[in-house]
Each structure stands twice: as C-alpha cells, then as structure tokens.
Amino acid sequence: xxxxxxxxxxxxxxxxxxxxxxxxxxxxxxxxxxxxxxxxxxxxxxxxxxxxxxxxxxxxxxxxxxxxxxxxxxxxxxxxxxxxxxxxxxxxxxxxxxxxxxxxxxxxxxxxxxxxxxxxxxxxxxxxxxxxxxxxxxxxxxxxxxxxxxxxxxxxxxxxxxxxxxxxxxxxxxxxxxxxxxxxxxxxxxxxxxxxxxxxxxxxxxxxxxxxxxxxxxxxxxxxxxxxxxxxxxxxxxxxxxxxxxxxxxxxxxxxxxxxxxxxxxxxxxxxxxxxxxxxxxxxxxxxxxxxxxxxxxxxxxxxxxxxxxxxxxxxxxxxxxxxxxxxxxxx
Amino acid sequence: xxxxxxxxxxxxxxxxxxxxxxxxxxxxxxxxxxxxxxxxxxxxxxxxxxxxxxxxxxxxxxxxxxxxxxxxxxxxxxxxxxxxxxxxxxxxxxxxxxxxxxxxxxxxxxxxxxxxxxxxxxxxxxxxxxxxxxxxxxxxxxxxxxxxxxxxxxxxxxxxxxxxxxxxxxxxxxxxxxxxxxxxxxxxxxxxxxxxxxxxxxxxxxxxxxxxxxxxxxxxxxxxxxxxxxxxxxxxxxxxxxxxxxxxxxxxxxxxxxxxxxxxxxxxxxxxxxxxxxx
Ligand SMILES: Nc1ncnc2c1ncn2[C@@H]1O[C@H](COP(=O)(O)OP(=O)(O)O)[C@@H](O)[C@H]1O
Ligand SMILES: [Mg+2]
Numbered sequence: 001x002x003x004x005x006x007x008x009x010x011x012x013x014x015x016x017x018x019x020x021x022x023x024x025x026x027x028x029x030x031x032x033x034x035x036x037x038x039x040x041x042x043x044x045x046x047x048x049x050x051x052x053x054x055x056x057x058x059x060x061x062x063x064x065x066x067x068x069x070x071x072x073x074x075x076x077x078x079x080x081x082x083x084x085x086x087x088x089x090x091x092x093x094x095x096x097x098x099x100x101x102x103x104x105x106x107x108x109x110x111x112x113x114x115x116x117x118x119x120x121x122x123x124x125x126x127x128x129x130x131x132x133x134x135x136x137x138x139x140x141x142x143x144x145x146x147x148x149x150x151x152x153x154x155x156x157x158x159x160x161x162x163x164x165x166x167x168x169x170x171x172x173x174x175x176x177x178x179x180x181x182x183x184x185x186x187x188x189x190x191x192x193x194x195x196x197x198x199x200x201x202x203x204x205x206x207x208x209x210x211x212x213x214x215x216x217x218x219x220x221x222x223x224x225x226x227x228x229x230x231x232x233x234x235x236x237x238x239x240x241x242x243x244x245x246x247x248x249x250x251x252x253x254x255x256x257x258x259x260x261x262x263x264x265x266x267x268x269x270x271x272x273x274x275x276x277x278x279x280x281x282x283x284x285x286x287x288x289x290x291x292x293x294x295x296x297x298x299x300x301x302x303x304x305x306x307x308x309x310x311x312x313x314x315x316x317x318x319x320x321x322x323x324x325x326x327x328x329x330x331x332x
Numbered sequence: 333x334x335x336x337x338x339x340x341x342x343x344x345x346x347x348x349x350x351x352x353x354x355x356x357x358x359x360x361x362x363x364x365x366x367x368x369x370x371x372x373x374x375x376x377x378x379x380x381x382x383x384x385x386x387x388x389x390x391x392x393x394x395x396x397x398x399x400x401x402x403x404x405x406x407x408x409x410x411x412x413x414x415x416x417x418x419x420x421x422x423x424x425x426x427x428x429x430x431x432x433x434x435x436x437x438x439x440x441x442x443x444x445x446x447x448x449x450x451x452x453x454x455x456x457x458x459x460x461x462x463x464x465x466x467x468x469x470x471x472x473x474x475x476x477x478x479x480x481x482x483x484x485x486x487x488x489x490x491x492x493x494x495x496x497x498x499x500x501x502x503x504x505x506x507x508x509x510x511x512x513x514x515x516x517x518x519x520x521x522x523x524x525x526x527x528x529x530x531x532x533x534x535x536x537x538x539x540x541x542x543x544x545x546x547x548x549x550x551x552x553x554x555x556x557x558x559x560x561x562x563x564x565x566x567x568x569x570x571x572x573x574x575x576x577x578x579x580x581x582x583x584x585x586x587x588x589x590x591x592x593x594x595x596x597x598x599x600x601x602x603x604x605x606x607x608x609x610x611x
Contacts, residue, residue: 052506073512085503089525099511146507158503 001063002028002153002186004049009058011044018044020210022058026188026203031180034190035197035233036207042190045207046156049188051075063153073102075154078147082159084139086131086146092118093127096146110149117148120182121175137168144179155187161196173199194234198222206230228328231255237285240296244323247292251323251331258285258299260320263306268313272296274306288314361587368392368580375576392581395568401556402582405564410589412474412560413542416481420538421531423482424489425497429519431490432497433505443494449487454480455547465552472555480548485538496530497523532597539597543590561586 004026011019018041026032034042047053049060051072060067067075078099086095093114100110118124121141131139140160147155157176161169177200180187191197197204198218206213206221206229214226218234225231231239237258244251262268263286272290284304289295298314306312323331366382367375374387381387396402431443454461461480462471470476500523508518524531549563565582568575 047506050506050510052509072506072510077510079507079510081503081507083501083503085501085507087504087507087522089521098513102512146511 003063004154004186004188005059005061006045006049007059007061009045009048009055009060011041011048011053012056018210019048019055022210022212024205024212024215026186029184029186031187031189031200031202032205033197033201033203034188034205034207035194036192036213037233038192040207041210042192042207043158046079046158046188046190049154050077050079050156073099076152077154077156078150078152079156079158080140080143080147080160082162084131084136084143084163086139086142088131091128091130092123092134092142092145095131095142096149099146099150113149113151114145117145120148120179121145136164137172140164140172141175144176148179148183153186155185157187157189159191160189161191161193176200194236198234204234206233208233224330225322226330228253228255228324228330231322231324231330237297237299239322240293241324242293242296246294249323252326253324253328255322255324256316257320258297259301260317261296261298261314262317263288263298263300263304263312263314265310265312268315270296270314270316272312272314274308274310274312276308277304277306279303286312288312290314364580365584365587368577368584370577372577375580389577392575392577392579393585395575395578396581396585399567399578401559402561402564405559405561406585406589408474408558409543409560409562409586412477412481413539413589413593415474415478416485416542417535417539419478419482420485420489421535424486424534425493425524425527425531426519427486427490428493428497429523431494443490447487447491449483450491454484458547458551462551470552472553472558474553474558476552477548477558477560480552481542481545485542488537489534492534493527493530496527500526528600532600535597536594539593540590543586 004024006022006024009019009022010017022045034045036042044053048055051060051067051070055068062075062077087098090098096114096117097110100113114127118127121144123138123141123145126134126138126142131142134142140163144160160176161172164172173196176187176189180200189196189200201218203215204218204221205215208229213233214221214230216224221230221234225234228241232241232255235257239255239257240261242254242256244254247254270288270290270293272288272293274286275289275295276287278285278287281303283302284300284306286298286300286304286306287295288298293314296314325331363379367379369383369390369392370387371389371391374381374383374389378387383389427446431439431446465471465476470479504522504526505518508522513521544562545560546562546566549558549560553559554563561582565579565586568578568582
C-alpha cells in the first residue's frame, strides 16, 4: 500500500527541459533518496509526484492508480519542506490537524493521531504554541508530525535538514530513520548531501541535469558506480580522477578513492609533495601534488604526521581502481 | 542606538536636519489648527500667535457644526474613502496574487498593463468618465466616486503587492495545497496575513489622495446629497466674503479621520514587520 511508478516523466518550463524522461519504480515500504547537485531537478520531480506541478508528459502511478490528474490533497501523500512551511497563525496542534480537518476526519480521530505523532516526536509540551515560539529543530519536527498524522501512502521530504545546524541535522536524521522503521511507510527523500543519502537510503537515485545517472543501494553505488559522475558524487572526500594518458593507460580517466591510496615515504607509484594536511583525529586527509597524477587527495585512517612540502609516494589499490571511457561510462 | 559608527555630533546633526524638516512640514497644518480656535480679528491681527483667553473663539466650529449638512459631507467622504480603499486592497491583492502565483500565457504583459495606470493620470479621462457615468445614470452618486477611485488606486496596489507576494514562501502555499486548502483559503488565510505590512503601505498611499480629492466630487457628484468634505468646505469660500473661521475649522476637522486611519494602518505596519511570521 505505498508503491510508486514513474513512467517517462518529462517536465519543461518554457523552452527549458528540467526533467528529461524519468523512469522509476519504488516498492512498498522503501526509503528512496533522490540525490544530485543543486538545480538538477530533484525538487521538480518531487513536486510532480506530489501534484504541485504538472508534468509535461509521462505518468505518475501511486498504488496502481494513475494520479496524473488528481489534486495533491487526494493523492495520499504528505510532504515535509526545507523551510518547514508551518502555518504561522495556527498552534502546533492545529498545524498538524488542518489537513485531516479539511478532509472531514472526525475530531476524536484527529486528536488520537495527533497524540500518537506528538509522542513519537516528543512534541507534547509544545502543542499549544505557535511556530514563532519554537526553535528550528522543533519546527521541523512539527512539520514531520504534520506529515505523520495524515497516515499517507507516501512521505515526501524535500531537503528537510538543510536549514538545521550540524548537530540537529544528525539528530533529526536519526529520527527520520527511526520513523521509517516504525511506520514501515514508503518514503522519498530529496537531498544534495550524499552523506544523508548514504545513511538513510534503501535505494539511492542519483540525478544529474534532469536525468537519472544510476539507481542502486548505497554500497552498490559506492563499490560499482556506473559512470564518472556517480563515482565523483558518492564518497567523501571525492574520488581522484587522473587523466589516463598521463599514466600511460588506455582508459580516458582513471579514478581512485582517497581511502584506496596508501602512502609511503620511500617508494610508491606516484611521487608527490604534500600541499596541505587536514587532521580530523579519526583520519587524516593529505593533499599531494604528484608529478604523474596531478593534485590528489589521500585519506589515511588514524593520525599521520606529514609536513607540508615533504615528499611522499602514493600507491593506488589496483583492485579498487576505476577506469572510465571517453563517454564517462565505467569500463569493465 | 549606539553603534561604533555613530558619534554624538553626527547624531545631533541628523536630528537637527530631521527636526527642521518636521517643523517645516508641520508648520502649515499647525497654523491652520491654531487659527481655527481664534476670532476673525485675531486670525488677521496675529496669525502666528497661539489663542489667548481673549482671542479664543469657537465660532468657526459652531458655524461648521451648525451648518447641519457638514456632518453629512463627512459621512460621504468617509464612505467613499473606506469603500474605495476596501475594493483597491481586495482587488489589488487578488490580481497581485494571480500575477505572482500562476503561470499563464501573457502573465507579464498583463502585469505591465495593470501597472500602466501608475504613469497615466486618471484625470486625463475625465470627459470619458463623465460620459460613462451620465450614460449609466451614476452621476451624483457615491458609487461613481467609489468606482473612479478604485480604478485610480488599483495600478499602484497591484504593482506594489505583486512584488511582495512573490516573496511569500512557495513551500507554505504548497503545504496548504497538500492539506487540501482551496486557492481562496490559501490567499486569504496564508498569504494576506503575511503581506499585511505592504497592504498597510498601499492603504496609506491610496487613502490620502482620495480623501483630499476635489476634482471628481466637483465633476461627478456635486449635489448636496453627495458632497464630500473637501467640496463642502468650498461653501465658506465665497466670491466676495470668505468665512475664514469656518474654513479653518472645517479643514482642521477634515484632518482627523485620515489621521485616525493612518494611525491604525501604521500600527499594522509596525506589527507586521516585528512579528517575524515566515521563518
Ligand atoms: N517554476 C519554475 N520556473 C522556471 N524554472 C524553474 C522553476 N522551478 C524550477 N526551475 C528550474 O528547474 C531546475 C531544477 O530546479 P529544482 O528541481 O528546484 O532543482 P533542485 O535539484 O535543486 O531541487 C532549475 O534549473 C530551476 O531553475
Ligand atoms: Mg530543491
């Protein structure tokens, strides 16, 4: 009771094509994350699913029913927005209850659902406050609560954590993950942050310039990216890309993740000088300017002392080196 | 307010300039009000002096109030101003919402068309308006004035309000749509309260020219029944004798209602700014 099918959805704003034919299948209970750089069309796709935007062509099917002509309120969805979007003139309780009231749900049922949602999100002490009297984290929890009480087939989140500070972001992320486990509902979550995508998703959809680059589980995308874009987008720090010709390789580009490089003071494949070192405690990021490979990042687990200007040799793990063709696709 | 950049001499200088300007701007108004409480001889003898027990005289006010119709003129002015203001704000806000919220063919052209009236004075169309009113039998009715003033106020209202409506969060409107609110509810309950400060600004800009207008009352509704205050005050401005006491009293009284409306709107304005409704 919460499947979603998107069939060849296209969306253009005037002459600008923002979605260029999206096909996607989401099964019941899945947590799917749309990830991609800003402006790639994630929000537009989510708004098309919600019915806030009409697609130029293609079908949106929720639970087997074509909803392309159904208004947002009747699609059985709930949405959480980046800017919280709470009704400023209503109390927390009424903010959560408005949608049900509009749908003609009996008052007792509304109260019951608000009770459950507010205890789930620890919002009970704030029920009679207005949004202006809440902190950012509390506001976003109210917005999530407003979605929960609707008991939707499909939860839609549009960058819900972007306006929160770093500590709150981790907490709220955890809360969303728990919510998903408890409600077993289908959730679609949009973010530009690959860490959020990796930590939350059952399935990640990587979007770029209105097209799907790859669909897969977090580890699948990390271990076997389909192309250069996905390889560079997933993983932090970013994968190193080296011009194949400089290394005497046939592939156009060679990719190796910072964590799949080892360094040694005496010998190795790529000789370079340390440009900068970032000490994070748990790991150390070294930026090396190599003769053959150019500027690369090396991630070393634990503490590693390296002076700026020192000479080091970096060696890639051959089993974890990716080779990309001229079209950006991975070469097997 | 003491910031690192404001020094005492600078503060004094700024206040001196502002105070001078205030005095210059208020001077004529004060003179009108002060002299309205004086006898005729004292008005001409010492126009700048405040009323003393000897020169104090309410003759102007008694004349104005005694002239039974004057209350009626006041009513007319108030009806015309408030009704026009209501329609300007209602239709202006609705048009602005449509222009800023919906994508439709000719949207920006329509916006330009609606804003064109800012540059073209409505009085250029007086003859046509008069013919129109004669043809529709609206001459000497307050309706005629309300219609004209609504048309006169709309362009600026649409122009200003659509700028502000564009700033209202899309997410908020979309949240309303997902909760099943109608477009009207979204407009009246979510958007209008958030643009209240700009509505107050538009109200002030719209109201004052309507209240002060002499032109259209004189042309479209000069009858005894429909006279407005500004037109009514002309009564005391004779060709040979002018009743200055009565004129000054009438003008002083005419300031009051706009002043009250202004205070109401400017409080809205400040409340709107300080409530921090969006985030
Ligand atoms: N209402 C609109 N009119 C015109 N262009 C739009 C509109 N909404 C979004 N776009 C364009 O579509 C592209 C994708 O936007 P969006 O889906 O918001 O990206 P994101 O992936 O950052 O959420 C952007 O280039 C944006 O400029
Ligand atoms: Mg977005």
